[in-house]
Amino acid sequence: MRALSFPLYLSLLAFLALPVRAELSLLNVSYDVSRELYKDINPAFAAEWQARKQARIEINQSHGGSSKQALSVAAGLEADVVTMNQSPDIDILVERGALVAADWKRRFPHGSAPYTTVSVFLVRKGNPKGIKDWADLARPGISVIVPNPKTSGNGRYTYLAAWGQALQKNGNNAAEAQKFVAALFKNVPVLDGGGRGATTTFTQRDIGDVLVTFENEAALIADELGDERFEVVYPALTIEAAAPVAIVDKVVDKRGTREAATAYLNFLFSPAGQQIIARHHFRPRDPAVLRQYAAHFPAVRTFTVESALGGWAAVQKTHFADGGIYDQIVEHP
Amino acid sequence: MSAASSGLLRKKRARDTRFEHSNATREAPWVKRLVLSLALLFFGVFLLLPLILVFAEALRKGLEAYWAAIADPDALAAIRLTLITAAIALPLNLLFGVTAAWCIAKFEFRGKQLLTTLIDLPFSVSPVIAGLVFVLVFSTQHGWFAPFFQYWGTIASACRDGAPLAVAYPEWLACSVAPVLGDTKIIFAVPGIVLATVFVTFPFVARELIPLMQAQGREEEEAAIVLGARGWQTFWRVTLPNIKWGLLYGVILCNARAMGEFGAVSVVSGHIRGMTNTMPLQVEILYNEYNFAASFAVASLLALLALVTLAVKSWVEWKAEQSLDLNNDAQETSP
Numbered sequence: 001m002r003a004l005s006f007p008l009y010l011s012l013l014a015f016l017a018l019p020v021r022a023e024l025s026l027l028n029v030s031y032d033v034s035r036e037l038y039k040d041i042n043p044a045f046a047a048e049w050q051a052r053k054q055a056r057i058e059i060n061q062s063h064g065g066s067s068k069q070a071l072s073v074a075a076g077l078e079a080d081v082v083t084m085n086q087s088p089d090i091d092i093l094v095e096r097g098a099l100v101a102a103d104w105k106r107r108f109p110h111g112s113a114p115y116t117t118v119s120v121f122l123v124r125k126g127n128p129k130g131i132k133d134w135a136d137l138a139r140p141g142i143s144v145i146v147p148n149p150k151t152s153g154n155g156r157y158t159y160l161a162a163w164g165q166a167l168q169k170n171g172n173n174a175a176e177a178q179k180f181v182a183a184l185f186k187n188v189p190v191l192d193g194g195g196r197g198a199t200t201t202f203t204q205r206d207i208g209d210v211l212v213t214f215e216n217e218a219a220l221i222a223d224e225l226g227d228e229r230f231e232v233v234y235p236a237l238t239i240e241a242a243a244p245v246a247i248v249d250k251v252v253d254k255r256g257t258r259e260a261a262t263a264y265l266n267f268l269f270s271p272a273g274q275q276i277i278a279r280h281h282f283r284p285r286d287p288a289v290l291r292q293y294a295a296h297f298p299a300v301r302t303f304t305v306e307s308a309l310g311g312w313a314a315v316q317k318t319h320f321a322d323g324g325i326y327d328q329i330v331e332h333p
Numbered sequence: 334m335s336a337a338s339s340g341l342l343r344k345k346r347a348r349d350t351r352f353e354h355s356n357a358t359r360e361a362p363w364v365k366r367l368v369l370s371l372a373l374l375f376f377g378v379f380l381l382l383p384l385i386l387v388f389a390e391a392l393r394k395g396l397e398a399y400w401a402a403i404a405d406p407d408a409l410a411a412i413r414l415t416l417i418t419a420a421i422a423l424p425l426n427l428l429f430g431v432t433a434a435w436c437i438a439k440f441e442f443r444g445k446q447l448l449t450t451l452i453d454l455p456f457s458v459s460p461v462i463a464g465l466v467f468v469l470v471f472s473t474q475h476g477w478f479a480p481f482f483q484y485w486g487t488i489a490s491a492c493r494d495g496a497p498l499a500v501a502y503p504e505w506l507a508c509s510v511a512p513v514l515g516d517t518k519i520i521f522a523v524p525g526i527v528l529a530t531v532f533v534t535f536p537f538v539a540r541e542l543i544p545l546m547q548a549q550g551r552e553e554e555e556a557a558i559v560l561g562a563r564g565w566q567t568f569w570r571v572t573l574p575n576i577k578w579g580l581l582y583g584v585i586l587c588n589a590r591a592m593g594e595f596g597a598v599s600v601v602s603g604h605i606r607g608m609t610n611t612m613p614l615q616v617e618i619l620y621n622e623y624n625f626a627a628s629f630a631v632a633s634l635l636a637l638l639a640l641v642t643l644a645v646k647s648w649v650e651w652k653a654e655q656s657l658d659l660n661n662d663a664q665e666t667s668p
Binding site for chain 2: 027032035036060061062063064072074075076077078096097099196197200224225253254256
């Protein structure tokens with residue numbers, strides 16, 4: 001018995017370790033709420049690749065708060081492509097270890113962002129607290145759910161949307177904007193690590209009067225959990241978030257997967273890819289597809305980080321660096 | 334034998350009721366009932382109810398959906414990874430636990446106190462910190478071993494492209510080891526998950542064995558050696574039978590933790606679907622995808638593993654107590 005058990009154990013281990021995947025594979029490291037999108041994109045791309053190359057390809061996915069994901073890639077998670085929701089999470093891969101080429105924004109059309117989305121409000125059915133615009137979120141007694149701007153792109157866009165519209169309202173007075181955003185964040189009882197965590201807090205744990213999140217996430221909640229519990233509110237002015245994608249040069253060169261990675265990202269910009277994107281309530285770049293799904297995407301006045309806030313580098317420095325305005329707001333509300 | 338067991342029974346009954354019979358320690362019936370119902374209430378609300386809920390939620394959409402959730406390739410991969418991790422972590426910790434306990438219980442040496450304290454480190458350090466430390470040490474980009482990984486990585490890609498190598502040893506040698514060494518992944522891959530699991534389950538076996546071996550003392554080993562047994566013989570024939578049940582108990586606890594660990598594994602996993610997600614991570618992912626039934630289905634498997642572990646644990650405890658009682662009996666009856 002004793003003599004038998006060791007070989008038995010070894011063979012068990014061998015059996016468990018056996019299914020090693022040998023064929024061509026890509027790893028797409030992405031942000032938190034893009035899971036459902038890539039669940040549809042990946043098989044569609046694999047089918048196209050199969051038809052064109054007569055070869056199997058497998059796309060593996062990893063999801064989480066976007067900055068956390070970027071840091072994992074910087075620490076050695078071997079992503080062939082990164083698909084994020086804000087440029088800084090790709091820029092950090094340029095700075096740290098030169099994983100991504102500095103000109104990544106020019107490698108693909110539309111600044112390497114295959115789709116955009118906007119920050120919207122999700123409120124409980126019937127809008128019992130009467131939330132219509134940003135000003136309502138800073139009212140005393142309103143509980144606002146936002147993911148952590150330090151770890152999540154979704155939270156960062158919410159913060160910047162609040163800031164940008166306050167700037168416009170107050171004639172570019174930064175002190176007034178800071179006062180407004182501080183009042184808003186005072187109403188935030190929990191900061192979840194990622195967009196999906198915030199959704200769960202709002203929809204499952206029933207905390208908060210309003211969830212600020214991306215349009216696509218709000219639409220998905222309505223799809224998954226039924227329309228009867230929540231409704232979407234579009235503020236008068238909000239931020240447009242472009243979701244950038246990039247090839248991780250150092251990894252594709254090491255793994256020899258550049259061709260497949262490029263084809264994969266190009267697929268996102270193709271009509272077929274744009275269709276899938278629009279079906280998941282992301283605003284597609286292709287004007288024809290956008291027209292086709294116009295009913296999903298109400299016209300809304302937007303600004304971008306580049307157009308209103310001086311670009312990501314400036315925003316990063318003044319707002320999110322250690323001791324920046326965000327820290328001041330959270331530490332001394 | 335029958336005399337011995339009936340004696341055991343008598344002794345046991347006497348031990349159970351002595352407390353109740355003495356006036357000094359007897360309580361009014363209502364106190365007894367209150368304490369009992371309070372304990373049962375807590376047990377029901379905090380332990381039993383959640384357990385039932387896990388299974389109820391898992392089966393809400395019916396058995397078919399339950400099986401579909403578990404037969405999902407990603408879920409199967411998570412189950413497989415959890416089993417692999419436990420299958421590697423257990424023997425390692427078994428070996429470590431036995432050697433550490435042996436050293437501490439049977440020998441006197443400098444730094445013994447320090448070693449005893451260090452064994453407890455994984456209990457006192459938050460698992461998240463443990464995970465982060467592994468990322469810092471083993472990162473292929475900026476960890477301690479990053480230069481090593483990057484050196485072999487460049488050689489591997491040079492070999493693949495047929496570029497000339499500037500190495501002081503034969504090229505065929507470099508090109509045969511480089512693809513393996515250059516492609517070695519520790520964190521964000523299975524080795525990192527195993528490392529993190531080994532770390533957090535480090536103390537279980539040793540913690541269980543040290544008091545046991547200390548209580549047993551060195552006399553039996555000394556006797557064996559005086560009678561001419563060699564080191565290994567002493568271990569297999571004397572020490573191991575004595576610590577058998579304690580050892581098994583430690584291994585079971587170790588296994589429960591290895592399969593259920595979330596924090597440390599979450600940090601080093603990389604969360605690649607179907608590749609580096611263990612069962613606890615898979616539960617979280619499914620839950621975050623509104624896939625509640627599937628999430629609870631995987632959770633129920635984990636709970637089932639825990640229940641089995643618990644059953645085996647009780648059996649081991651009972652066995653251990655029995656062997657202890659018989660030993661004591663034998664000692665008492667022998668002149």
